Amino acid sequence: MADDTRTKQHDHELAAVKAATLIESLPWLKRFSGKIVVVKFGGNAMVNDDLKRAFAEDMVYLRYAGLHPVVVHGGGPQISAALKEQGIESEFRGGYRVTTTEAITVVRDVLAGEVNREIVDLMNEHGDGIGVGVFGDGGSLFTGEQKGVVVDGEHFDLGHVGDITHVDPSGVLAAIRANQIPVVSSIAIDDADPDQALNVNADAAAAALAIALGASKLLMLTDVPGLYRNWPDRDSIIDLIAVEELRELLPSLESGMIPKMTACLDAVVGGVGGATIIDGRIPHSILLEVFTLRGAGTEVIPDPSRRTENQNTHAEIGRRGPAVTHDTTQTKGTAR
Numbered sequence: 169m170a171d172d173t174r175t176k177q178h179d180h181e182l183a184a185v186k187a188a189t190l191i192e193s194l195p196w197l198k199r200f201s202g203k204i205v206v207v208k209f210g211g212n213a214m215v216n217d218d219l220k221r222a223f224a225e226d227m228v229y230l231r232y233a234g235l236h237p238v239v240v241h242g243g244g245p246q247i248s249a250a251l252k253e254q255g256i257e258s259e260f261r262g263g264y265r266v267t268t269t270e271a272i273t274v275v276r277d278v279l280a281g282e283v284n285r286e287i288v289d290l291m292n293e294h295g296d297g298i299g300v301g302v303f304g305d306g307g308s309l310f311t312g313e314q315k316g317v318v319v320d321g322e323h324f325d326l327g328h329v330g331d332i333t334h335v336d337p338s339g340v341l342a343a344i345r346a347n348q349i350p351v352v353s354s355i356a357i358d359d360a361d362p363d364q365a366l367n368v369n370a371d372a373a374a375a376a377l378a379i380a381l382g383a384s385k386l387l388m389l390t391d392v393p394g395l396y397r398n399w400p401d402r403d404s405i406i407d408l409i410a411v412e413e414l415r416e417l418l419p420s421l422e423s424g425m426i427p428k429m430t431a432c433l434d435a436v437v438g439g440v441g442g443a444t445i446i447d448g449r450i451p452h453s454i455l456l457e458v459f460t461l462r463g464a465g466t467e468v469i470p471d472p473s474r475r476t477e478n479q480n481t482h483a484e485i486g487r488r489g490p491a492v493t494h495d496t497t498q499t500k501g502t503a504r
Contacts, residue, residue, distance in 0.1 A: 193459035200458065201234040203384035204344065206440075208374035208431075209241040209287065211391040213448035223389075224290035226454040227349050228298055235458075236344045239351045240377055242370030243283040250278045261324040262317035263423065267367045272328040275367050276305070279353040287351050300348045304355040305365045307339045310373060312356035312366045330366035332356055332373060335380035352377065371431035379438035386435045387457065388428055389448030394466035395421075395429060410472045411436055432468040443468045 207227070213219040230237045247265070248258050251274055259266040267275060284301045291299030304310040312330035316323050343350040354370035371388065378386040398404040399422060409417070414433050421429060432443035446453050446465035457465060 196459045197233060200384055202236070204236045204238060204378075204381050205230065205385045205387065205458070206238045206240060206374055206378040206381065206383045207387045207389070207454065208371055209239050209389055209448075210244075210370060211389050211448045213389050214241070214243065214283070215245050216449075219448065219451060220286070221290055222451040223448070223454070224287065224299075225294070226452055228291055228294045229455060230458070231298065231347070231349055237349050238340060238344070238377065238381065238383070239287060239349065240354060240370060240374035241279070241283055241287060241351065242354050243279050246283055247275055247278050250274050250282075261326060262319045263427070264317055264326050264329055264369075265367065266324075266326050267328040269328065272365055272367060275328075276355055276365055279303075279355055284351055284353050291349055291351075298349055299351055300343050300346075301353070302339050302343060302350045303353045304368070304373065305353075305357045308334075308336050308357055309339055309352065310335060310354075310356035310368060310376070311359050312368055313359050314366065328358070328364060328366050330356055330358065330368055332368055332376045333359060335376050337377065337380040340377065340381065369427060369431075371427050372434075375431035375435040375438070375440075375443075378435045378440045378443075382439065383435075384441045385458075386432065386440050386443040387454060388432060388443065388445050389453070390428060390445055390465075391447070391449060392425070392445070393447045394445050395425065406466045408467050408469060410469055412471075414468055429468075436468050436470050441470075 209223060213223055227237045227239060244265075251258050251271060254274060256268075256271055256274065265271075280301065280303050284303070288299040288301050302309065310332050311334040312332045314326070314328070314330045316325050318324075340350045340352065352373070354368050354373040356366040356368045356373075358364040358366050374386060374388065377383075393405060395406045395409065395417075396402070396404045397406055397417070411433060414429060418426065418429060418433070428445060432445065435443045444457055444465050444467040446457050450456070453465075
């Protein structure tokens, strides 16, 4: 009988914690319901099967919670593996993959035929037609121009690599109106030669699309917990940073973080409500960031006054939170 009482008590405690977590998401649901949220899918989450499945679940959850998620992906590890399999050497200059005419065909095939299809298929396990592929060079979604790079004072031609110059979001908006989750590949049409494709940076593509869609939020999955003010001091992680402060900090960042933080900066300056770097190695980190007080990364905001908005949202939850948390903690203490 005592065991039954303890079991019921444990079940009650667990239910209380779940209820507290659900109610904690209410201010965020109110804030983002019906809004577009662009998510850049990358890092370790792209190559770990469990994390890929958790990511797909997060996107479907957001959709059923009333948000409009849009996924933008690259596919660096998959592209490298495919090129190696076909005997094409991968060469990098200044952090960019040199993409020959032979290589761009492989890049397109991998992004559209492998990576994009897998993400869509994982989403569609939760209902036919929830996810749909929208390709960057299809319907002129992304148009770009070729770029080179200067390394140690020397200019290098990167081949079919470019910067996005124009975004036509009509295909993505059509998918959203059809209650689908658009999954976008980071490939652009070459403005100088429409028959040719360009390999574009997925971080930059996500930012450009977020701006074109007037998204409320941009989320960037990475392999780090967030932005550090004084790396490698792990206690210097930044929860919230305004545009001007980020501009000052940008030149001092590690080279791998610069394109990601530049994309966040460009998005927010371009009108996106906020942009957040998230640790994609944590399962369901998207839900932690969007719906809970704990968050999961560093958010870039337009100006310091937005800090107040975030604090007010936290305070709205806090008025409910302590009573539930306190009661649960006391019960847990008794159970021990």
